[in-house]
Amino acid sequence: MKTFNAKLENITRNWYIIDAEKKKLGYLSSKVVHYLKGKHKVEYTPHVDVGDFIIIINAKKIVLTGKKKIKKIYYRHSGYVGGLKKRKFNEVISKNPEYILQHSIKGMLPKGPLGRIIYRKLKIYSDDRHFHNAQKPKFLEI
Numbered sequence: 074m075k076t077f078n079a080k081l082e083n084i085t086r087n088w089y090i091i092d093a094e095k096k097k098l099g100y101l102s103s104k105v106v107h108y109l110k111g112k113h114k115v116e117y118t119p120h121v122d123v124g125d126f127i128i129i130i131n132a133k134k135i136v137l138t139g140k141k142k143i144k145k146i147y148y149r150h151s152g153y154v155g156g157l158k159k160r161k162f163n164e165v166i167s168k169n170p171e172y173i174l175q176h177s178i179k180g181m182l183p184k185g186p187l188g189r190i191i192y193r194k195l196k197i198y199s200d201d202r203h204f205h206n207a208q209k210p211k212f213l214e215i
Contacts, residue, residue: 079118086194088126088210090203093174094134096215102177104215105129109182109191122187126194128210133170133199137162147176171197 089108093101107113111123137145145162165172174197182188196205 077116077118079116079121079123081121084116084121084123086125088128088205088208089213090128090130090210091213091215092131092201093129094131095136098135098137098173098177101129101135101215102174102181105174105178105195106181108213109178109194120187122190124191124194126208126210127196127213128203128205129174129195129197130201130203131199132174132197133166135166135170135173147172170199 091101091105105127108127109124111117111125114123117123142162147160147162147165149158150156151158162173175195178195179188179192182191196203
């Protein structure tokens with residue numbers, strides 16, 4: 074019996090739309106990563122990109138549980154002394170709601186070249202409009 078390895082020329086990629094309205098951030102992110110990596114397919118191979126394209130709409134209507142809306146802080150550092158920048162969840166959701174899902178999903182993907190390739194298949198929009206009607210995406214219930 075031979076081990077199966079997926080080949081790029083034999084992979085079929087589908088397009089899915091996920092509505093993030095009233096969905097929990099961590100649960101939604103883990104499900105999206107599952108589809109981006111292709112773990113739902115029979116021909117899943119860890120070192121090959123076999124995943125599907127994901128479109129997330131209504132990113133600004135994502136839900137956090139508990140007191141995370143008040144206490145959650147996003148950090149970034151410029152590399153210089155005293156260069157730590159802090160932003161609270163409420164600031165981020167009002168200015169750039171797509172960032173919250175991008176940050177969460179990117180942290181769950183593999184680090185390195187394969188993770189960067191997989192991340193390019195993710196499209197996030199803050200409202201219910203998207204520009205991928207030509208790809209005929211299917212709605213995915215999560």
